Amino acid sequence: MTTHASTVLAPPVATPQSAPQERTGPSLLRASGLAVSLFLGARLAGVAVLALVAPAVGRHPLALLGRSWDSVWYLGIAAHGYGHDLPSHAPGEHSDLAFFPLYPALVRLVTALTPLGGGAAGLLVSWTAAAVAAAGIHAVGARLHGRATGVALVVLWGLLPHSVVLSMAYTEPLLTAFAAWSLYAVLAGSWLWAGALAALAGLSRPNGFAVAAAVLAAAGVEVWRGRGRVSHRLWTGAALAPLGWSAYVLWVGLRKRNLLDGYFEVQRQWGSRFDLGRGSWKFVRGLLLTGHRMVFPMALVIVAAGVLLYVLLLLDRAPLPLVVHSGVLLLIALGGSGYFESKPRFLLPAFPLLLPLAGALVRTARARPWHATVIVAALAGLSYLYGAYLLVFARTPL
Template identity: 80%
Template sequence: MTHASTTLAPPVAASQPAQRDRARPSFLRTSGVAVGLFLGVRLTGVAVLALVARGAGRHPLTLLTRSWDSVWYLGIAAHGYGHDLPSRDPDPHSDLAFFPLYPALLRAATALTPFSGGIAGLLISWTAAAVAAAGIHAVGSLLHGRATGVALVLLWGLLPHSVVLSMAYTEPVLAAFAAWSLYAALAGKWLWAGALAALAGLARPNGFAVAAAVLAAAGAEAWRRRGKVSRVSHRLWTGAALAPLGWTAYVLWVGRRKDDLLGGYFEVQRLWGSTFDFGWGSVQFLRAMLLHGSRFVFPMALVLVAAGTVLYALLLLDRAPLPLLVFSGVLLLIALGGSGFFESKPRFLLPAFPLLLPLARGLVRTARARPWHATVLVAALAGLSYLYGAYLLVYAQEPL
C-alpha cells in the first residue's frame, strides 16, 4: 500500500497545475458573465433615469456628472485643494474633507483623453465599477462557488442606492480596491492586499475599513502560525504595514495644513457636521423624524441601514471569513455611529458587498429549486433600484 501511494503521488501533483490551467478559462468566462450582467443592469438603470429626467425637464448627463459631491471632486481636480464653500453654518465647508485619489484620477483622465471633467469622471467610475464587479465575483466564487459569485454581483448592482455606481462618485473606486484587497487577503497574497488597502484609504474617509480588514486577517494568520515550523512570511508583515498608509498619510497631511497634525482632519469633518458620536446624533434625528415627519428619503435610509444590520448578523451566523466581517463591520459601525447626513448612510454602505453574501446564497438556492420565483424576485429588486435611483437624482433634492 505504501509503495502504491508513493508511485501515485507524483502524477496527482503534476496534474494540479494542468487542472488549474483548464479551470482558469472557465473562471474568466464566468467572471465576464458577471461583469457583463452588472453593466447590463446598470445601463438599464441609466436608461430609466434618462426617461424620468427627460420627463422632469432635467438633463440625465448633468445629473450623473454634477450632482452633490461630484462638483467638489471636479473642483479639486481642476484647481487643487484650498477652496471653501459658504454654508448656512457659521463656518465654511472645506474641500479638504474629500480624499485625493479620485481627483488625481480625474486630472490624469482629462490630461490623457479628450474628455471633459464630468465625462472623465463617469469613465473612471464605470471602469472602477466593472473592476469592482470582477473582484466581488472573485470573492463570492472563492468562498461559495461561481454561481454565488454571479448572484453577489447581480445583487450589488441592484441595490436601491446603486445609481451611485453609475455616477461620478468615489464609491466605485473604493469598492474596486476593497474587493480585490479582500480577495488577496483571503488568498494569502499579503503584498497585494496591503497595497490595494493603501489605495482604498486614499479614495474615501471610510476606506480605512479595508486596512482594518487586512490588519485583522494578517494578525489572525500570524497568531495561527505561532510556534509552528512554518514561519510567518515577511510579505505578511510588509502587507500589514502598507495597508493603513494611504488613509493615515492623507489625514496627517490635512492636519499639517490645518496646524493640528492629529486633529486637523477631524475638525474639517466636524465643520461639515460629520462626527462619530456612537449614534447619538442619529437617534436625535430619528426622534425628530418620527415626531415631525420627513421626506421619503429619510425613512428609506432608516430601512436600508436596518437591513444592513440584519444582514451583518446573518453574516456572523454564517461564520464568514474574518476580513469580510471586519470590513463590513467597520463600514456598518461608521453608518450607525456617525452623525450628520443621515440620508447618505445607505451610500456609505454600498462598498460593503459581503453583507449580500447570505442573500446571494439564498438566491442561488431559489434559482435552482424555483427558477420562476428567483426571476420575479430579481425583477422586483430591479424595479425598486431603477425607480428609487431615478427618484433620488431627479426629485429628492437631498444629498446623496
C-alpha cells in the same frame, strides 16, 4: 504560506482542496465576464430609466450623474487642486480637504490624457472602477461559495436601492474596487497585494480604512497562529495597508496646523463626527415622531437591513476579513452623525453583507427559477425608480 492563509481565513466550503475549479481557469474568467456584463447591463438600464425621467426637471441624465452634490467638489479638486471651496446650501465653513485625493487625481489624469471634460472623465473613472469592483466581488463570492453565488452577489450589488451612486461621478465604485480585490488577495494569502490595495482604498474615501482594518485583523490572526513565524510579505502587506488613509489624514493635519485632529476638525465643520450613534439616534427619533419625505425612512430601512444582514453574515461564519470590513463600515454608518440620508451610500462598499442573500437567491433559482426571476425584476424596478427619484425629485444630498 498562501495555502495556509486560505485555509485559515476562509470557511470549510472554500478551502483550496474543495473547489479549486471555482477560482482558476477559463471557467472562472467566463463567469466573471458574465457577472460584469450583467452588472453593466443593470446599471445601463438604470441610466435609461433616468434618461426618461430627467426631462421633468430640464436636466440631461449625464449631467445629473456627473455633476451632482459631492461630484462637483471632486471635479473642483481635479481642476484646481485643494483650497478652492464651493458655496454650500448648509451654513458654516465647508473645506474641500474633507474629500480624499485619489479619485480627483484619476479624473485629472484622464482629462490630461484625453479630450474629455471633467464630468465625462469623472463618469469614465467611476464606471471603469465599478466594472473592476464587480469583477472583484464576483471573485470573492466564487472563491467562497462557487461561481453562481459570485454572479448572484454582483447582481444584487448592482440592484441595491442606492446603486444609482455606482453610475455617478462618486468615489464608492473606486473604494469598492480596491476593497473587493484586497479582500480577495487576503483570502488567497497574497499579502503584498492586499496591503497595497488597502492603501489605495485608504486614499479613496474616509471610510476606506475599513479595508486596512480587515487586512490588519487577518494578518494579526496569522501572526498569532504562527507565533510570529510568518512570511516577510505578510509583515510588509500589513505595514502598507493603513498608509494611504493615515498619510492623507496627517497631511490635512499639517495644512490645518493640527497634526492629529486637523482632518477631524474639517469633518466636524461639515457636521460629520463619530459620536457612538447619538446623532443618528436623535435623528431617527425625530423621524419616527414627525415623519419625513421618503428618502429618510428609506435610509432607515436600508441601514436596519444592513444590521440584520451583518448578523446573518456572522451566523454564516464568513471569513474574518469580510466580517471586519463590513463591520467597520456598518459601525461608521451607525456611529457617525450628520447626513443620515447618505448612510446607505456609505454601505455600498460593504458587499459581503449580501453574501447570505446571494446564497438564498441561488438556491431559489435552482429550485424555482420563476420565483428568482420575479425577485430580480422587483429589485431592478425598485433600484431604477428609486435611483431616478433620488437624482431628479428628492433634492436631498446623496
